[in-house]
Amino acid sequence: MGFENAAQVCNGILSSASDRKKTTSLSSDSIINLDHGDPTIFETYWRNQGEKCTLVISGSDVMSYFSNTGNICWFLEPKLDNAIRNVHRLVGNAMANDRHILVGTGSTQLFQAALFALTSPDADEPISVVSAAPYYSVSIISN
Structure with missing residues (x-):
């Protein structure tokens, strides 16, 4: 359900909570500029999810940069x-x-x-x- 909703957001109307960006409508002929990332494209979707996406990180979680010293990517949880x-x-x-x-x-x-x-x-x-x-x-x- 989440991926489908995210796709609908991409194919529908993009907006930002702030007025920094104009509302843009995407068509099937739209080009996505991959020069740099801008995750705010999904901001409306995530705001609409509300409490379903709340994440609580305990103060004792992830205190160290070294989450897995046995892995080549040692900071990957x-x-x-x-x-x-x-x-x-x-x-x-x-x-x-x-x-x-x-x-x-x-x-x-x-x-x-x-x-x-x-x-x-x-x-x-x-x-x-x-x-x-x-x-x-x-x-x-x-x-």
């Missing part, structure tokens, strides 16, 4: 790891068994982690990256 694997298993969109789950604060961080994971430390050259245009040179980004 085991419950979140299990939830991600269960969602992928349920939806069937990705193989999660015998794989590492990486979490990050943005797509750039996750992309860099994936490249690092795929690169051999003994390689003579960096890993090749294939990308459809537009793509951005590291020298342009760092200037």
Whole structure:
């Protein structure tokens, strides 16, 4: 039910609780700009969920950055790891068994982690990256 409602929000009217954004209507021909994330696209949906989505975190929960020192992603909470694997298993969109789950604060961080994971430390050259245009040179980004 939640995913269906979220999809309806995406395909319907987008709005923000504040007046910072104009209300926008999406059509099936709409283009989503993935240049940067903006989770406020779902703000109306989550506000409409009200108390159903209330989360209480006890003061003794997640006090340390080290939630699982045995995992390569040592700050990934085991419950979140299990939830991600269960969602992928349920939806069937990705193989999660015998794989590492990486979490990050943005797509750039996750992309860099994936490249690092795929690169051999003994390689003579960096890993090749294939990308459809537009793509951005590291020298342009760092200037």
